[in-house]
Amino acid sequence: MDPRAAAIFRERGIQVDEKPGLTPEEFKAIIGDYDGLAVRSSTRVNAEAMDAAIPRLKVIGRAGIGVDTIDVPAATARGIVVMNTPFGNSITTAEHAIAMLFALAREIPAADQSTQAGKWEKNRFMGVELSGKTLGLIGCGNIGSIVADRAHGLKMKVVAYDPFLSPERALELGVDKVELDELLRRADFISLHTPLTDQTRGILSREALAKTKPGVRIVNCARGGLIDEAALKEGLESGHIAGAALDVFMQEPAKENPLFGTPNLICTPHLGASTNEAQVNVAIQVAEQMADFLLLGGITNAVNMPSLSAEEAPRLKPYMALAEKLGRLVGQVAGADIRSVAVEVEGAAAELNMKPITGAVLAGLMGTYSDTVNMVNAPVYAKERGLDVKEVRHEREVDYHTLVAVTVGTAEGDKRVAGTLFGNRAARLVDIFGVAVEADLTPRMIYIVNTDAPGFIGSLGTTLGKAGVNIATFNLGRRKAGGEAVALVAVDDPITPELTEELRKLPGVRQVVPLTF
Known part of the structure; x- marks a missing residue:
């Protein structure tokens, strides 16, 4: 990791140790001494390592986008925040994908090798233009949208398959949002920009590759495992696929792979984020995000809980303390027979980011049943118990300047508690199951x-x-x-x-x- 990450931690008063090259056994032996862990892609953080880290470890920061080397469900269950830096290397990865498009279109690696061998095979390397061709993007998020912008500059037409891409965003990007089958049918070039999940694993399967246009060229600078490598090899050898450029592989480091040596294949060793600028950017971002969390409670780019900016955190802190106490109160009084939870905010509270308030309520409520609950894993515990959770924001005139209420559904009916803040700091209970009170929660x-x-x-x-x-x-x-x-x-x-x-x-x-x- 770029040394600027450690410098930022130290500047903000956080003790930091730099320990690259640890074996898994060495890693597990020391991790329990730390509040935070900042890693790159070569460090695997599994459930066993996390068990050695609790109860102290609070946050894992991945300097980069992919978190597939971190067991996120295990971290969530143990109440550990997992952050990444999705924007730090977006431009670098997008530019690498564009470079791969050019390399495929003009057969640059093979032409370079031939020329340096003294062959001068000018007639052998007949390329194609990118201009006027259709680029199909599988995934149109941070990186995919940058690729789309660059492709427009090359006068390419862009179609995108992304279930999370809204029609409004597609219009803003100037891309045609389509289903996967239509993309496979229309695209001259396909570039993948999606994370590796259960839903995307093998998205370019044997069946999908068979639906592509003859002569298609495929770029993958996202994640290995998105493409069926055996089927890709067959497609290249048959000529149905005119070329493929891969920066990622199912098994890495890919020192051996059945694809190697296949005609019209270009390979690079996972260089998507490998520029000086990207290395610096992701290091700075992960350090700033983790420092904000450890010192201020700010949560940025977390993959397992809602965001809470460092600016919001101080203002929300007393509300979250009130919400946690209300959740704990109703959990202790209502007992185990809770079927639903509704969190309501009124007055000044209705103007705030509600997700952290709801998370604090659930942490208090679920804390009734377990002493390892916090805002990270409380929603998981609530889901496991089958609780229906909803949020209600009221914009009506109320008796109090600000109000947070929690209603739980039980076999005996709904039970509601409500509280306010005095002086925007001190939590005060004002209603318990329909009875007006004025009580500090001590x-x-x-x-x-x-x-x-x-x-x-x-x-x-x-x-x-x-x-x-x-x-x-x-x-x-x-x-x-x-x-x-x-x-x-x-x-x-x-x-x-x-x-x-x-x-x-x-x-x-x-x-x-x-x-x-």
């Missing part, structure tokens, strides 16, 4: 539901006093006189199971739940 509390009757507060205080538990604050609310009442009692001492049972035996008590925050 580290130790007791939630009590009882029948509103004279003498209850005295009995409660006496019982806690006999147990040696000091009351810090006492917050009360009720639905109506003589009806259901709620007490939220902040205490300085732990509430034992034995004390909980004593409190449940007090006259009029319906529910007692010790709370921790």
Whole structure:
């Protein structure tokens, strides 16, 4: 990695060790001592390595685009943020793809080899023009869109297959959005610019290659595994495919490959990001992103959680703290029978990035069931439990300057809690299951539901006093006189199971739940 990455970490006060060339065993032996891990493509970070890294490791930064060498699901399950730098080498990779197009069209590598051998085979190398030809892009994201722009400068027509490409974006790029079969039928040149996923693996299969136009030329500067290499070899040998230029292979480093030596094949050793500018850019970007996360809570270009800019993070931090407490509160009181979660924001909260607030709610809620939950893996845990999660943003006049509410669906009906911020900092509970309260959520509390009757507060205080538990604050609310009442009692001492049972035996008590925050 370019040394500027380490320099940025040090400038921002983060201790950094540079340890290239570690064996997997050496890597696992030391990784548990670090909060962050910055890697290039040669470092494989699997579940076993992550187990050695927890609980300290918080973020893995990939200086580059591809994260196929990182077990992202394993990182997510362990609450580790995975970041990449999708823009740092986009231009470099796109330019390499364009260079491959030229090399294919004019047979430049073979002509160079022939000429340097003294053969001067001018009539042998009859190329084709790029101008007027149709370029088919499989993937039209960061890199694909740059290739499209450069191709337009070469007067090529561009068609693109990308399920995530909107019609508006296609119009803006000047590309014709088509289905894959149509692209295969129309393209004179095909260039791949998609990540390797379960959906894209083998996207140019034997069947797909058979649908291509005779004489097609194919460029792959994206990921090995997108093309059936055996079928590509057959297509080149038969002449159906006029040429192929590969920068990536199914197995790398590709020191041996059945494709090598096939006519009209051009190969480079994964050079897509190999320019001085790209190496510097991705190193700087990964260091800045990781430093923002570790120091400020900013999340940029994460592949397993929503983004949260370093500028947003300080403003959102108190809201996320409030949301986490609300989620933890409703999780502890409602118990395990939660079927759905709705997160609502009103007032000033409605103007903010809502994803981190929802993530904090889920972290608090799922933290009721596991002590390894955070904002990264909470959505996964929620999905595993079959929870339906929705977000609601209200733009109405409200009683509070800002409000965050959490409603969970249970077999007994919906249960809703709501909180606000005082002075834009201090979290305050203002509603619990329809009962208005004004309560700070402190580290130790007791939630009590009882029948509103004279003498209850005295009995409660006496019982806690006999147990040696000091009351810090006492917050009360009720639905109506003589009806259901709620007490939220902040205490300085732990509430034992034995004390909980004593409190449940007090006259009029319906529910007692010790709370921790």
